[in-house]
Amino acid sequence: MREARGHIVVLLNNDVDVISSGWLEEMVSHALRPEVGAVGAKLLYPDGRVQHAGVFLGIGGLAGHLHQLIDRADPGAFGRAILTATVSAVTGACLAVRKSVYEEVGGLDEVNLAVAYNDVDLCLKIIERGYRNVWTPNAELCHWESASRGSDAAPENVERFRREADYLRRTWASKLDADPQLQPELLARGGKF
DSSP: OOTOOOOHHHHHHHHEEESSSTHHHHHHHHSSSSTTEEEEEEEEOOOOBBOOOOOETTTTGSSSEEETBBBOOOOOGGGTTSEEEEEEEOOOTTTEEHHHHHHHHOOTTTTTOOSSSSSHHHHHHHHTTTTTEEEEEEEEEEEEETTTOOOSSSTTTHHHHHHHHHHHHHHHHHHHHHOOTTTTHHHHHTTOO
């Protein structure tokens, strides 16, 4: 990050393809707002279904993606898959943030969260500093999820993933158990967002 020269930093996985024009301008327009910390994009699987539309805390005891596996055009529960919204976290697969905010919160934890959940940790640190995180459906990209790094469920990754999940839980237990963006109506849908 020390090498970055601009005011806005974009974290972008090497397994993400741009599929819409104006995605970067959309994300930067939100990242420039003084009250905003991290900004996330709408990520789609190659088949057009939603992979990421923001992150809710508490899903699976830690955190999970909103509206995962719905059709690209589906508005989602209460229209949340088509409306720009405040969310507790966004995925680091495609995340824009002002460099000053990134540095203010200490950036990604590369020691305790080398692969998994470092984006959630970053977003929670951003919230602690008084900013809010935003997800926008107006920046669409295709994410080949874990195509280059492999699955966390692969035998060689299970132990690392468990350590990182345990660290996130120990560090953020109170936040993970009470996501302020998770309305009871969504929980009543049985986890189908």
